[in-house]
Amino acid sequence: MMKNYIKIAFKVMLRKKYYTALSLIGISFTIMMVTVFASFIDSVIGANATEVNRNRTLIFDKVSMYKAGKETASAPSYPFIEKYVAGLESTEYVSAFTDISYVSDVNGRLQGHHLKLTDENFWKIMTFDFLEGKPFHQTEVKTGARVAVITEKAKEYFFNDQQAVGKSIAVYGNSYKVIGVVEPAVGYSKAYADIYLPLTTDTSVYSKPNEISGSYCAMLLAKTSDLKKVRTELRGRMRKIRNHVSGVDSVKAYAFTALEQFSKSSSFRDDEPEYGKTAIALIVVLILFMLIPAISLINLNLSRIGERAEEIGIRKSFGATSRAVINQLVIENIIITLVGGLVGLGLAIYASQLLVVVINSFDPLFKIPEGSLILSWRVFASSLFSCLLFGLLSGVYPAWKISRLNVIKALRGGNNL
Amino acid sequence: MIQLSNIEKVYRTKTIETIALNKVNLGINKGEFVAIMGPSGCGKSTLLNIMGLLDSPTAGTISLDGQAVTSFGDKKLANFRNKKLGFIFQSYHLINDLSVLDNVELPLLYRDGVSGSERRKRAMEALEKVGLSARMKHYPNQLSGGQRQRVAIARAIIGDPEIILADEPTGNLDSVMGEEVINILLNLNKTDGTTIVMVTHDEHMANKTQRIIRFFDGQQVN
Numbered sequence: 001m002m003k004n005y006i007k008i009a010f011k012v013m014l015r016k017k018y019y020t021a022l023s024l025i026g027i028s029f030t031i032m033m034v035t036v037f038a039s040f041i042d043s044v045i046g047a048n049a050t051e052v053n054r055n056r057t058l059i060f061d062k063v064s065m066y067k068a069g070k071e072t073a074s075a076p077s078y079p080f081i082e083k084y085v086a087g088l089e090s091t092e093y094v095s096a097f098t099d100i101s102y103v104s105d106v107n108g109r110l111q112g113h114h115l116k117l118t119d120e121n122f123w124k125i126m127t128f129d130f131l132e133g134k135p136f137h138q139t140e141v142k143t144g145a146r147v148a149v150i151t152e153k154a155k156e157y158f159f160n161d162q163q164a165v166g167k168s169i170a171v172y173g174n175s176y177k178v179i180g181v182v183e184p185a186v187g188y189s190k191a192y193a194d195i196y197l198p199l200t201t202d203t204s205v206y207s208k209p210n211e212i213s214g215s216y217c218a219m220l221l222a223k224t225s226d227l228k229k230v231r232t233e234l235r236g237r238m239r240k241i242r243n244h245v246s247g248v249d250s251v252k253a254y255a256f257t258a259l260e261q262f263s264k265s266s267s268f269r270d271d272e273p274e275y276g277k278t279a280i281a282l283i284v285v286l287i288l289f290m291l292i293p294a295i296s297l298i299n300l301n302l303s304r305i306g307e308r309a310e311e312i313g314i315r316k317s318f319g320a321t322s323r324a325v326i327n328q329l330v331i332e333n334i335i336i337t338l339v340g341g342l343v344g345l346g347l348a349i350y351a352s353q354l355l356v357v358v359i360n361s362f363d364p365l366f367k368i369p370e371g372s373l374i375l376s377w378r379v380f381a382s383s384l385f386s387c388l389l390f391g392l393l394s395g396v397y398p399a400w401k402i403s404r405l406n407v408i409k410a411l412r413g414g415n416n417l
Numbered sequence: 418m419i420q421l422s423n424i425e426k427v428y429r430t431k432t433i434e435t436i437a438l439n440k441v442n443l444g445i446n447k448g449e450f451v452a453i454m455g456p457s458g459c460g461k462s463t464l465l466n467i468m469g470l471l472d473s474p475t476a477g478t479i480s481l482d483g484q485a486v487t488s489f490g491d492k493k494l495a496n497f498r499n500k501k502l503g504f505i506f507q508s509y510h511l512i513n514d515l516s517v518l519d520n521v522e523l524p525l526l527y528r529d530g531v532s533g534s535e536r537r538k539r540a541m542e543a544l545e546k547v548g549l550s551a552r553m554k555h556y557p558n559q560l561s562g563g564q565r566q567r568v569a570i571a572r573a574i575i576g577d578p579e580i581i582l583a584d585e586p587t588g589n590l591d592s593v594m595g596e597e598v599i600n601i602l603l604n605l606n607k608t609d610g611t612t613i614v615m616v617t618h619d620e621h622m623a624n625k626t627q628r629i630i631r632f633f634d635g636q637q638v639n
Contacts, residue, residue, distance in 0.1 A: 001526050003533070004519065011514035314510045317471060318572070319499025319527035322491050407471040411510060 002331070009332040012308070013339075019304045023297060024340045027390065030293040031344025035383040036352050037289070039373045043188045045258040046378060050126050050185040056225050057125060059190060060085060060234075060255040061217040065248045076253070077214025078205050084237050085218050085253070090229045092221045095121035096199060097190075102171055103365060104158075111157050112365030115171065116193035117202050125221045126191045133165040133180035136198050144200035148176035151184040153369060154194045171195065187356075187368035190219060190258070212241075212251065220255055231255060290390055297394035305329055305398045312402050313410030322403040329402070333395030334388060341387030348383070349375060418580065418612045419445040419468055424477035426463050426635075437463045438474070439635040447579070450606040450613045452623035455632035461616045462584055464632070468614060469502055469582045470494050482579060499527050503573030503611075507585035509565040511557040517544065517568050518553040524576040543571035547601055563594030570601055574611070581605065583615040587622055599625055 013020045047054040063080070064073045076085075081096045088094065097118035104111050116122075123135035132155075136147050148169060155164045155178075164178045176197060185191035199205055199216075208214075222230045238251045260273040263282065312325055320328075352373035360367040375383075402410075426438040437460045445451050453461045466472040467479065470486060478487050482501055489497060503524075504510075511520050521540040525531045531539075544550045547567040557565055566586060573581055583602065587595035599622050605611045615626065623629050631638045 004515075004522075004526055007519070008512075008514055015514060310510065311512050311514075314512060315523065315527075316495065317469070317498065317504050317510070318524040319495050319576075321495040321527075324495075324527060408466055411471075411506070 005328050005331045006335060008328075009335040012304075012332065013336060016304060016307075019300060020336070023300055023304075023336055024343060026293050026297055026300070027337050027340025027387075028344035028347055030290065030390065031341045031383055031387060032347040032351055034286075034289060034386050035345060035348035035375065035379060036355060036373070038379045038382055039348070039352050039375055040188070041262070042376055042379050043186045043373060045262045046376065048186045048189065048376065049183075050128055050191045051189055052127050053125065053221055054258055056222040056227065056257070057190075058220040058222065058227060058230055058255040058257055059217060059261065060220055060253055062254040063212055064252040064254075065212055066250045066252075067248050072213070074213035075215050075217060077208065077211045078199060078216045079209045080212050080214065081216055081218045084241060085220070085234065088220065088230060088233050088237070090223055090226075090233045092223050093121040093124050093219075094221070095119055095125050095219045096216050097122060097219065098199065098202075098216045099193065101366060102195075104170065106158060109157070110365060112363070112367075113154060113171075113194040114192065114366065116196045117199040117205075118196060119199055122196070122219070125219050126185070128182040128185070128191075131181045131183060132163065133178070135180055136196075141198045141200055145198060146174055146176045146201055147179045147198065149180040149182060149196040150178055151182055151194050151369075153184055155181050169195070171197065174201070176201075184369045187373070190217075192368075212248070218255075227257065227260075290386065290393065294390060294393040297390075298397055301333065301394055301398040302401070305402050309402065309405060309410040310413035312405065313407050313412075316407045316410065325403040326396070326399040329399035330392065330395040333399070334391035337387050337391030337394070338384075341384065341390070344387075345375070345380065345383055418447040418449070418482060419443070419614070420480040421464075421468070422478045422480075424464070424467060424474045424479070426460070426467065426472070427475045436635050438467070441477070441635075441637060443630065443637060445612060445614060447612055448606070448610045449628060450603070450626045451615070452626040452629045453614065453616045453632060454618070454620070454623050454629055455638075457618075459632040460635040461632050465582050465584050465614060465616050468580075469504060470498055471504075495527070499524055499576060501579050503576065503578035503581045505566070505569050505573050505581065505583035505586045507588040509557070509562075509569045509589075511565055511568055511572075513557050515556075516553065517549065517555050517557070517560070520557065520568055521553075521571045521575055523572060528576065539575055540571070543575040544568075546574065547571045561594070562590050563597060566590060566594070566598050567601065570598065570605075574605060574609075577609075578611070580612045580614070583613065585616055585618065587617065587619060595619070595622065 051057065061075055062073055063076045064071050078096050086094045095118060097116055100115045100117065102113045102115050104113060119141045120136060120138045131152060135149055140147050150164060150169065155161065158164065158169050159167060164181050166178065168175045168177050220230055234253050234255055238253050241251045256273055315325060353370065356368060356370055356373055421441055421443040424438050424441040428435045428437060441464065453464065455461050463472065467474050478485060480486065486497060518540050521543055522536045525536045525539060541550060541553065544553055547570050549564060549567050549571065552560060552564060557568065560568065587598050590598060602613055602615065603625060606613050617623050
């Protein structure tokens with residue numbers, strides 16, 4: 001039966017070229033948009049080759065200090081992280097980092113670089129693929145050794161793709177010895193940078209040892225997926241601060257995973273995230289994203305299927321139940337949607353690359369890597385799922401409507417819907 | 418085999434009420450070949466559609482093969498049409514997107530437990546019976562009217578129905594083709610014992626059947 005459905009689906013597609021073209025354009029563009037959107041979200045919140053533990057990596061990037069009921073919020077300082085956040089029992093590793101930028105000039109070629117000042121634990125939380133050399137270790141961080149790990153892209157710029165380890169690069173007037181070369185991380189992730197340096201090479205890092213606010217963030221790799229435990233422990237530590245740091249009544253620390261940061265309802269609460277409003281808003285946007293083209297497709301399908309009334313009448317005369325008719329038409333619609341979806345996925349690959357080119361054109365000095373929006377298997381799977389959903393959404397109503405048509409009326413032909 | 422009791426069919430619009438069938442009582446025996454005749458608009462096709470469970474009567478009861486079918490739901494009706502009935506229409510009603518073989522296979526597509534190879538085999542046998550096995554890969558629009566009607570007959574008989582309902586099967590054909598088609602039907606009735614009810618305008622064709630039932634203004638007149 002399925003073979004018959006598939007056969008007729010393709011026959012109808014070829015016979016009704018106008019409808020097919022219109023449907024395919026609508027479906028493929030919708031799927032392309034959904035895929036590019038999903039690809040962007042995935043690069044911001046999803047696990048990737050470098051951040052395999054993203055679901056248990058909390059980003060601590062904000063502290064709120066309260067004094068006489070007045071709140072001051074900022075990023076934490078490195079000494080604060082070192083003193084009050086490092087060594088939480090519920091974490092496997094805690095790593096501090098900050099991002100700065102630097103423009104270099106090599107043989108008259110200006111190039112912007114994203115620098116990440118970090119510590120040895122960064123390399124333990126992240127799983128970088130080292131093409132050359134190794135990461136910096138605790139000794140190098142402790143001593144403030146001027147060493148650097150660079151990406152393949154930076155290697156190409158500084159050394160024309162020749163071997164980089166052992167050679168030096170100049171950053172802000174200082175010479176750094178390259179000790180490792182890595183594959184670039186995903187463009188919109190916390191792992192991303194062009195050059196990684198030990199944070200202690202920043203001479204100002206300990207200039208205000210008792211300051212809570214600063215310009216650092218911390219990554220907290222939880223021992224288990226029980227993130228609540230980490231936050232509870234962190235809150236416990238923050239409560240003790242009152243006795244240690246003068247000048248503040250209380251301190252709140254905000255530590256959330258990338259997904260939590262993206263989807264939680266309020267950015268002003270340090271307790272467990274509530275997904276309520278943001279998640280609902282996101283779901284509504286996604287449904288609208290699919291629903292509006294689906295409604296257009298329903299209209300198109302009503303015309304397309306309506307013209308097949310005679311065929312439906314014939315099938316019912318010879319024993320097709322209304323359910324069999326619905327199944328056939330929905331399956332046909334899913335086939336068309338999948339064809340459109342595959343075209344859309346192909347387009348999405350090009351569109352996401354085009355988007356990177358467009359983004360890079362705004363800031364040619366600080367280009368994000370070309371592969372920043374590469375489709376992951378998760379995005380691919382969710383797009384295929386979207387196709388099925390789209391096929392179902394746009395096919396069920398017209399199929400149901402024609403399945404209820406009186407057989408005699410249907411046999412007379414013409415568009416009866 | 419077919420028992421219609423007090424069948425009425427009334428078409429109502431906001432302003433007008435048309436009585437298509439008025440208290441029809443009719444019995445057709447197993448293995449009979451019956452022709453229904455009458456002027457256009459007398460209710461012949463409506464009667465055939467009601468017998469074939471394609472349309473429902475406004476009042477009255479239908480019994481087919483001993484079963485009261487008036488209260489059947491969609492699934493039961495579909496199952497009954499699939500197993501017990503075969504239709505032949507004046508305008509063939511073949512699916513143009515499907516090959517001759519696929520068109521003939523159609524009723525078995527909706528029958529549980531029939532494999533693809535079994536469907537194919539039986540479709541080829543049915544086409545053999547109507548002398549069209551050489552055209553199985555053709556599409557309906559590549560065939561003549563007579564050939565299309567033979568495909569329609571093959572489709573009607575593939576499921577071994579006990580009743581064939583033919584609505585002016587020769588109406589769109591010339592006399593030679595019409596003769597071919599009626600001979601196939603006569604042969605089916607004779608050799609397989611299939612009950613056939615045929616609506617026709619053609620007295621010559623009707624005279625070949627065992628009984629002629631005449632209709633006028635929605636009522637049986639003989």
